[in-house]
């Protein structure tokens with residue numbers, strides 16, 4: 001049956017209704033229990049209620065949602081809220097419903113029946129819903145746009161609010177291609193006011209948002225970005241004995257308060273979370289490598305205070321709305337001040353005193369610079385990404401380096417980055433530099449004595465660890481995730497009706513990373529080569545403390561080797577007699593060889609061994625591990641190693657160091673070692689017997705071998721219909737095992 005149409009939309013005067021401050025305050029009090037408006041809330045609300053477009057810049061936790069929630073209560077009709085994440089929508093709708101405010105969201109995660117009910121309500125001519133949350137993908141579909149136009153024609157659309165509006169700008173730190181599709185809203189729904197909300201204050205982003213959305217003479221509101229309740233602090237990893245312990249102590253001494261620790265890599269999240277749990281701190285890891293169910297349960301546990309600490313990658317991002325987060329730590333330096341501001345801003349949303357602690361490491365700086373320099377490989381397919389974007393990313397990052405390495409007020413630095421000129425008194429001693437200026441400058445002085453301090457423009461140290469998988473674009477490092485919509489899990493963004501778009505962009509993005517793989521490998525190889533040439537040759541006598549290999553690091557390596565050995569067992573279908581002892585043995589090999597030259601070389605050797613384990617055959621492993629009897633000696637040899645001084649290291653029962661050193665890097669290193677003061681002690685570790693062991697492949701050999709294997713698999717798959725059928729069947733039966741684009 002055809003639904004009765006309401007008269008054409010109410011006169012535009014209804015859009016220009018004026019509301020007094022007192023009336024709006026009453027709504028705020030009645031529905032939300034707040035006594036007064038904050039920041040620019042009142043101005044934003046009055047602007048949109050008077051029918052004007054509005055661009056509203058307010059800090060994280062500043063109360064931007066209220067700018068569209070109050071108008072929804074003040075006026076008839078529906079406020080359409082466009083939001084980037086389903087989790088964010090679900091959260092807000094649940095809170096509003098609890099308060100008795102009619103709100104709903106439409107997403108692919110709902111069952112058909114729920115969605116149908118919402119559509120029926122919208123079509124009814126008198127919808128009960130006041131706030132309707134949708135994703136940008138849904139807005140871009142013809143079906144939904146037709147529905148919106150109908151609402152508009154009936155005068156039932158009172159406001160379009162675009163939350164996290166910076167996602168529309170490629171200059172922002174959270175660009176989402178789907179936000180681009182919102183640019184047609186203005187022309188399709190001409191008289192509805194648009195409210196763009198963001199906490200990203202870079203002037204270029206502001207301009208871009210206003211232009212992209214075609215906002216008409218918008219009211220532009222900018223609140224101060226000062227988060228006065230957050231104490232900012234930087235700790236220097238290179239000056240700490242053990243960063244994990246430092247974090248554990250920080251959390252314990254703060255009374256096990258609600259905290260978030262951001263890490264760059266998934267493996268760090270797991271390791272650090274384990275460490276904290278072992279130290280009696282209730283914590284869990286959260287990253288994209290976990291299954292959806294696991295992630296939801298971690299999030300639920302954290303939101304309900306079952307666990308207090310989440311150790312997460314940036315996957316734990318927008319929309320996390322727990323009010324009482326007291327500490328936000330960054331275990332690795334973020335890529336930009338915008339990202340840092342957003343992430344640290346998740347602390348103290350209840351306005352109570354909170355802390356931001358950034359752990360700054362010189363290796364982290366080099367690593368991030370390397371990633372940013374090579375970011376165009378990952379993003380080459382994006383039309384809007386170019387070389388200059390990579391330069392911009394490096395420039396943005398340099399602000400974080402200045403923040404960390406500067407002795408001035410941290411708060412001032414943050415605010416200045418966002419174009420806010422502030423007086424010296426703004427901080428009120430609520431950052432480490434203002435509160436303990438002498439201590440901060442002493443630490444900076446010590447930092448400058450760390451040898452790698454001045455190596456700013458040099459090559460990045462070798463950091464190709466097991467968790468940095470170049471063939472998948474650094475799959476375990478979630479640095480790119482927030483920028484790469486295709487990388488979100490099904491539950492994060494709406495698949496809506498334009499799934500094909502998402503699929504094609506996924507495919508093209510995968511293609512691009514493959515086609516640029518050679519380039520990336522070259523860059524990696526080049527960086528390694530230069531590193532070995534410059535750093536190793538420059539080495540003078542002695543090993544500075546900071547290069548020493550700690551027990552924690554050794555334990556971490558053993559764990560990684562153990563994992564790799566377990567994976568190798570699964571891959572080869574063969575069992576090793578004692579995997580733990582094998583891992584200990586392999587770690588010992590790395591340690592004995594590189595203890596004298598420091599952790600970078602040690603890490604590099606561990607990484608090479610991990611790569612080797614992922615591609616070698618069973619015979620090669622057993623050869624390298626000598627015999628099972630030698631293995632038995634490994635554990636006891638390790639005990640000895642931890643207790644003896646470096647100069648008295650005994651030779652191992654196994655022929656460590658006798659393998660043919662085919663890795664180019666290792667050869668280079670060995671050659672250089674001849675001139676090193678430590679070479680003698682390394683030579684002391686001469687083998688008892690000579691056995692030719694299989695080579696450890698260099699990173700590029702490893703990657704190209706993997707590439708060839710993939711190509712071969714592909715050809716086989718293409719050549720055999722039957723096999724392809726089987727593969728598809730397997731994929732259907734094991735949906736969870738489908739490769740993710742991450």
Ligand SMILES: Nc1ncnc2c1ncn2[C@@H]1O[C@H](COP(=O)(O)OP(=O)(O)OP(=O)(O)O)[C@@H](O)[C@H]1O
Nearest residue numbers: 034036037038059060061062063064065066199349
């Ligand atoms: N006027 C107010 N008085 C007191 N509390 C308020 C007021 N306005 C909003 N809040 C509270 O502040 C908290 C943060 O609000 P909101 O989630 O809207 O912030 P936001 O600006 O959207 O932050 P983000 O950028 O992180 O999304 C909420 O708990 C909200 O209830």
Ligand SMILES: [Mg+2]
Nearest residue numbers: 064065163164
């Ligand atoms: Mg918000």
